[in-house]
Amino acid sequence: MQELLVNLFPNVTAKFPDFLEAIADTLLMVIWAGAVSFVLGLTLGVLITVTKPGAILANKVVYQILDKLISLFRSIPFIILLTWVMPLSRAIMGTAIYVRGAIVPLVFGAAPFFTRQVESALAELDPGLIEAALSMGSSPAEIIFRVYLRESVASIARGATITAISLLNLTAMAGVVGAGGLGDFAIRYGHDRNMTDVTNVTVFVLVIIVCIMELIGNRVVKKNTH
Numbered sequence: 001m002q003e004l005l006v007n008l009f010p011n012v013t014a015k016f017p018d019f020l021e022a023i024a025d026t027l028l029m030v031i032w033a034g035a036v037s038f039v040l041g042l043t044l045g046v047l048i049t050v051t052k053p054g055a056i057l058a059n060k061v062v063y064q065i066l067d068k069l070i071s072l073f074r075s076i077p078f079i080i081l082l083t084w085v086m087p088l089s090r091a092i093m094g095t096a097i098y099v100r101g102a103i104v105p106l107v108f109g110a111a112p113f114f115t116r117q118v119e120s121a122l123a124e125l126d127p128g129l130i131e132a133a134l135s136m137g138s139s140p141a142e143i144i145f146r147v148y149l150r151e152s153v154a155s156i157a158r159g160a161t162i163t164a165i166s167l168l169n170l171t172a173m174a175g176v177v178g179a180g181g182l183g184d185f186a187i188r189y190g191h192d193r194n195m196t197d198v199t200n201v202t203v204f205v206l207v208i209i210v211c212i213m214e215l216i217g218n219r220v221v222k223k224n225t226h
Contacts, residue, residue, distance in 0.1 A: 045118025117159025161217025
């Protein structure tokens with residue numbers, strides 16, 4: 001079996017420790033940037049929902065500022081965003097390269113996307129539920145946690161899955177500027193040194209990770225669908 005793998009994937013087996021490190025780096029970037037993006041995106045998604053005109057905490061100024069900022073960062077191509085936020089990455093993480101340096105631009109790339117996912121999920125909620133909660137004297141905080149978030153778990157989980165997959169794609173792109181991970185591994189060896197087996201195996205691993213993400217997301221959605 002080992003001999004077969006060596007024959008099929010000679011370059012991958014020769015650089016197997018580097019390949020495992022690349023997988024670990026990719027997972028680290030997805031987990032850390034994903035966790036921060038989830039918290040930021042959920043918070044901003046709720047804020048933009050409850051402050052829009054006619055909402056329970058309507059505030060035109062706050063809504064317009066948030067809406068325009070989210071649209072701004074969503075409109076910037078990620079490859080440009082990577083270089084644009086490098087000074088901020090150095091200030092926060094102490095470096096603009098490797099896994100640590102990639103966290104900040106990944107958050108800037110994923111958080112606005114997830115914010116829109118949360119906004120769309122909350123917009124699907126039946127307005128009658130909000131009206132019923134208001135008529136019973138519920139406070140804005142109670143409405144946010146007991147109505148908006150509790151009733152939208154399935155939709156938010158679906159959006160989180162889409163965002164996680166998008167974030168995985170961003171980590172591969174971050175490899176172009178030395179962030180490490182599978183993207184860097186595939187570019188450095190698969191592309192630059194024309195090692196086709198490296199590219200093929202990297203693509204296969206990324207597909208497996210996406211399938212696992214979708215499986216977990218679908219289970220959460222199914223469990224929370226009424």
